[in-house]
Structure formats: C-alpha cells, structure tokens
Amino acid sequence: MTESLRILLVEDNPGDARLLREMLPRSFKITHVERLDEAFTKLHAMPVDAVLLDLTLPDSQGLGTFRRLHDAFPELPIVVLTGLADDDGAVQALREGAQDWLVKGHAPPEVLVRALRYGFERERLLARLRELDRVRNLFLSVVSHDLRSPNAAIQAGVDLLLTERLGPLTQKQRHALDLVRRNGVRQTRLVSDLLDVATIEAGALVLRNDVVALDALTEATLEELAPLVLERGLVLEQHLAPISVRGDDGRLAQALANLIANAVKFATSKVNIRLTHDEKVARICVEDDGPGIPDALVDTLFERFVRGEGPRAGSGLGLSIVRGIVDGHDGDVWAENRAEGGARFVMTLPL
Ligand SMILES: Nc1ncnc2c1ncn2[C@@H]1O[C@H](COP(=O)(O)OP(=O)(O)O)[C@@H](O)[C@H]1O
Numbered sequence: 001m002t003e004s005l006r007i008l009l010v011e012d013n014p015g016d017a018r019l020l021r022e023m024l025p026r027s028f029k030i031t032h033v034e035r036l037d038e039a040f041t042k043l044h045a046m047p048v049d050a051v052l053l054d055l056t057l058p059d060s061q062g063l064g065t066f067r068r069l070h071d072a073f074p075e076l077p078i079v080v081l082t083g084l085a086d087d088d089g090a091v092q093a094l095r096e097g098a099q100d101w102l103v104k105g106h107a108p109p110e111v112l113v114r115a116l117r118y119g120f121e122r123e124r125l126l127a128r129l130r131e132l133d134r135v136r137n138l139f140l141s142v143v144s145h146d147l148r149s150p151n152a153a154i155q156a157g158v159d160l161l162l163t164e165r166l167g168p169l170t171q172k173q174r175h176a177l178d179l180v181r182r183n184g185v186r187q188t189r190l191v192s193d194l195l196d197v198a199t200i201e202a203g204a205l206v207l208r209n210d211v212v213a214l215d216a217l218t219e220a221t222l223e224e225l226a227p228l229v230l231e232r233g234l235v236l237e238q239h240l241a242p243i244s245v246r247g248d249d250g251r252l253a254q255a256l257a258n259l260i261a262n263a264v265k266f267a268t269s270k271v272n273i274r275l276t277h278d279e280k281v282a283r284i285c286v287e288d289d290g291p292g293i294p295d296a297l298v299d300t301l302f303e304r305f306v307r308g309e310g311p312r313a314g315s316g317l318g319l320s321i322v323r324g325i326v327d328g329h330d331g332d333v334w335a336e337n338r339a340e341g342g343a344r345f346v347m348t349l350p351l
C-alpha cells in the first residue's frame, strides 16, 4: 500500500522537525507548523489525513495540546510525539483517542509511517461506521413513522366496525375483527418500540424531570396489565412503599410495564413486585416463578433484538428500552435468576 498521505507536522524544534521529515516517505505531502494556533489555522484551511503532534509547543504544553486539537477535530487521526520523560501524558492521550504515541528519536521510520497509516485507516473505517449508524437510525425512524399512520387508520376502522354502528356483527365476524384488532395493537407497539430504540441509540431520548410517585406509578401500571394477569390466572403480590423520585413518569411507567409484562408472560403462578428504598436509591424488584433466564441470554438480555426462543419471545426490544430509560435517569437495572426458581429484575433510581 503506497497511498500518499497529507501530514500536518506540529513541532517547534527545528532539528526534530527536520529529522521527522527525513523519516517520512517522499510521497507524503508534509506541512510543517511550529505552534498549536498555526495548526488550527492550517486544519481549517486545507485537508489533512493525519497529524504528527509534539506535545510541548510554544503556545501549549502537555496533554492539553492533544486535548485541544482532538476536541476541535475529533475525527482527525493524531499521532503524539513525546520526549522520553512524559510517558504518562502519552498513555493518557492514547486513552483519550490519540492513534499512537512515539518517543522522539526512538521510533524507526517504519514505525512512524505505520502509526500514521494505521491511524488514517482506522479513522476512515470509523467514519464509515458512523455513517452506517446514522443511516440505520434514520431508516428506523422514517420507517416507523410511515408505518404508524396506516396502522392508526386500520385500528380506527376496526374499532368502528366493532361498535356495530355500521351494522350488526355475527359471532364469527366479531372474532375475526378481534384478531385484526389484537394484531394491530401488537404492530403499533412494535413500531413504537422500534422508534424508541432508534431514539435511544441516537442519544436523543428527552426525559421530563418531574416528581414521580413510584408507588402510584406502579399501581397504575399494574392496573393496565390486570387483564393479562387475570387471563394467565396469576397471583399478584405487591409491597409498595411510598417513594418519589425525579424523572419522566411516562417513560418510567413504560420501563416498569416492560419488566412486569415479561414477568406476567413467564410466571407459572405468581408475580411479586416490591418497591423499597435506602438513603440513596429507590429499588423496584419484579420477580416471577417461571423458567428463569436462559443461560444463553444472561449477559445479553438488555441488548436490542436479543430474545429467547419459543412462543413467548417477542421482538426483543423491551429490555433494551428499559435499559435506555433507566440509563437516562442515572439508574441501574439488572437481572438474575432466583435460587428458588424464576427470574428477578431489579431497577434502581437515584433519590
Ligand atoms: N421474567 C423473565 N423470565 C425469563 N426470561 C425472561 C424474562 N424477561 C425477559 N426474559 C428473556 O429475555 C428476552 C428479552 O426480553 P425483552 O427484551 O423484553 O424482549 P421480548 O419480551 O420482546 O422477547 C425474552 O425473549 C426472554 O427470553
């Protein structure tokens, strides 16, 4: 690979600068500046593939030199040059996104060239990944939006038919319409889950900051799920201490509903919900006596599209949304299997 690179060399020591120039292939186009402010001017004015950056410059010293440049041009590959003494700064620069660091006078030319090339290639791949990510999120949100309106129209039509205002229905017609309605609801849920996942992934989840009474919220959520609990013939045990947190009541209800809906789906006979707190956090614990979390899912359960097998598996979005909402509240959520069988999901929210 002999692709030529455009390198910005930022180095105030003329001797070092000359040596470095001599180490780079002739095909490289090298622009040399001696100060950080000059580097900024150049980078705004011309395309550069990678930067060789001395940390000790007349107008900036140490790690700050790297930070300032990296903050202003986060996608530009930077290879840091140091003297022997400042290893710590170099390692820290690496942690913060420098492509590599080289000790001046101690790196052979091939190492220097490779650091620049790899840095350049890595950034190119990252840029491609970022673009794919952007396109995927755009795709998800556009598709979800466009699926919503026809869905709403179908629902409205079915609901109207079910009122019998357009004429009486036979038992069989009612059954068929019920089937359409239930699947419509499922599809609407799926579309809105997809939208939520896209929003969360794009880091665009906006949360209200109200005082939320968790006990009332839990009760309301349970009420909504009551038909499901009844249908499955489950016993519901609850212990709800009166606790309030700050946050988004709609989103917290959604997170809670996802956890409880899973428990109701998997429970054999019983679901237990406890709301407690200590000095720092409110803790919501949702337990069931079902089969527990399959081994294969223990580590990945909260990732999007991860779901178990069998008829009870849904889209695999519920728990990833829970995680996104809880993260947005600076809380924590995790799952474990109970010693006595069944699964336990714990969600904590800062008080
Ligand atoms: N209470 C539970 N007991 C056992 N397994 C569970 C429980 N909750 C979630 N899981 C497992 O985690 C998977 C992911 O859950 P979730 O993200 O809510 O997706 P979905 O419910 O759409 O399948 C489920 O498919 C199931 O395998």
Ligand SMILES: [Mg+2]
Pocket: 258, 261, 262, 314, 318, 319
């Ligand atoms: Mg679920």
